[in-house]
Amino acid sequence: MGQRLPRLGKTAAQNSSSRYERTSGSVPADQRQVQPPTTLIKSTILTLFLLLTGSITLAQSSEVDAYLVRVVMTNGGRLQGVLADVDETALLIDNAPNGSWQWRSGGRVPLALVRKIVLKRASNHRYTLQGAIIGGLLTGLVVVRSARKSPFRSPTLYGINLVMGIGGGAATGALLGHAVSGSGRRVIRPLKRDQADQNENLRRRLLPFTYRYQQEQLNYPQP
Known part of the structure; x- marks a missing residue:
């Protein structure tokens, strides 16, 4: 009557604890895959987003859009600079900033001597900056998404x-x-028209790109 009964086994909680210990100890610490830090992900995405927003805001700021112009004349002469203004007989070119084009000059060019005009926006570097930010943001999101699937x-x-x-x-x-x-x-x-019509047509086509016109549109916006 005083004989002890044998213990039948561990409880369910003890079995679960033993299985957890065996499972957690089966993978070496240096081979465990870890999820990327959430704080780093959020801060990276937020930084790139703020840079992109700031770049777009800068592009839409109240600065006057200046256009660089390169003029090739019928007599073989060439002139370039910032397209300042144009009237019925000539276009006025201001000095271009350093590095904008190979030549840095300015002057007044009669419309009758114009053979070709090449225009480009002086603030093209904004596109380069925005492209870099967008490219970095998209690639960063791809890396983050890939890290979540394969840590x-x-x-x-x-x-x-x-x-x-x-x-x-x-x-x-x-x-x-x-x-x-x-x-x-x-x-x-x-x-290729008569000289009067040719000059007037050229003036109308160049006017929206002049600095004076851009300044007037900024000061007196259209309704």
Whole structure:
């Protein structure tokens, strides 16, 4: 009667604890896959988004859009600079900023001597900046999404891949933005008409690109 009954086994809680210990201890610590840090993901995306928003806001700011013009004349002369104004007989060119084009000159060109005019926006660098930001943002999102599906083994490895991805995307976006800005050039040639109509037609086509016209539109916006 005083004999003890044998213990039948561990309880369910003890069995569960033992299985958890065996499972957690079966994978070496250096081989465990970790999720990317949530704080790093959010801060990276927020930073790129703010840069993109600031760049777009800058592009839509109240600055006057200046256009660089290169004029090829019928007598072989060439002149370039900022297209300041145009009247019934001539166009006025101000000095172009350094590095905008190969030549830096200015002057007054009679419309009758114009053979070809090449126009481009002076603020094309905005497209390059916006392209870099958009490219970096998109590539960063791709890396983050990929990391959630296939986690990296360490936060350091994740950070390296994220930085490399953003850098590569930014470089590609900058090149594309630069290409887009370069393709925005306009070439204007006089129409083959009598001299009076030719000058008037050329004046009307150039007027919207002059600095004076842009300044007037900024000061007196259309309803």
